[in-house]
Amino acid sequence: MARGTAVVTGASSGIGAATARRLAAEGFDVVAAARRRDRLDELAASMPGIRAVTLDVTHPASIAALAADLDDIAVLVNNAGGAIGTESVADARPDDWRAMWESNVLGVVQVTQALLPALERGAGGHIVVTGSIAGHLVYEGGGGYTSAKHAVAAVVETLRLELNGRPVRVTEVAPGMVATEEFSLVRYRGDRAAADKVYAGVEAPLTADDIADCIAFAVTRPAHVNVDLLVVKPLAQAAPHKVHRTTTA
Template sequence: MLAARRRDRLDDLAKEISEEVPGAARIVPVTLDVTSQESVDALVAAVGGCHVLVNNAGGALGLDTVETADLDDYRAMYETNVLGLVRVTKALLPKLIESGEGHVVNVTSLAAHVPYEGGGGYNAAKHAAYAVNEVMRLELVAKPVRITEVAPGLVKTEEFSLVRFRGDEERAAKPYQGVPEPLVAEDVADCVAWAVTRPPHVNIDRIDVQPRVQAAPYRLHREN
């Protein structure tokens, strides 16, 4: 099952997977807003069994300092990156436990572990997501559910930077300028796929993944 806000993107992705993987299980796209309990309830009602949950919803808003922070931005980032993750996980956890081989993969960010100037709201939200991930690992240790965090560095996607800078295409392009090979979504998906295909007794606690040319959120090699 594929769940996200934009149904057109989901339909395109479902078609792409079906064409690339002949004989794959039927893919069901479902429109989902992780900030809405009603939307999450509808998702749960549409799900039969559930063996793997990948929490990938998130996003950053702005690069304001703490001094100039917009608290509405902080609130929105927390709502999506933290409460959205908890809302969906809480709703599907009974099905994951019932499966006997459940796995929750939380895609956070390098920002969850390494703070940087202007990242206060995003750092705080992703660090909270990391904390929830660690708490679940402790709380579910006696249950048949594995917990994994995937923390990517710089990933070039269509929307992340554009959303962060509120549609300003020039500012949105700057984080990637001069970076020879940033990560792409497929690199992160590979990490998720690897973690969930380990033997059931193996729990991959955390995967940190960055481009080779990135050593920290603020330390990137750029070509002129």
């Protein structure tokens, strides 16, 4: 079943790559967009229905080039972003906060602005933003990331109000603990031991495919159905600060 074009940002790894694969399997023509073209090319070669496009969501010219190449879009998954550092607010590095806000918040705003006309063409479109439970709760050592994701949640809610009456649905998918190959490694500045400790003793953290499944569910509902917010955590996680672990190793 042909479902139209779906654009997925941050598609070179993790949730973005899993979402590109899942939406292609659902019948979408997927534009997989990210900075690392080599990984995108591997993704596109892995299954039919995926096209690689180089994109940096922090560069307006890169976003404009993407928009110029697209006409009618069914789905936009704003997934690019991430966390950097675990310092307290008192010890925070402003450049890290700036980078997180540029990718997580302004990236969503700029890509949405550029692609909104294409999303309104045809039968209408659907904007999905990969948020986080960090956008609805806070925790120590997460000030930069939680503040950015809180801003993302505010952007999504505001956008839904502003687009009311227009043929565009707006959804936030807010994951909890997801074990991907890079998220924690980037956050801990390449410290593999520290990154692995995040998931130590957790029997079944979420996977990128779990979040892709949630995104696919939201975008394949009937056109009159809008999933506003989908919060998903592993069974072991009750909150950012409360996770059941079978071992602390």
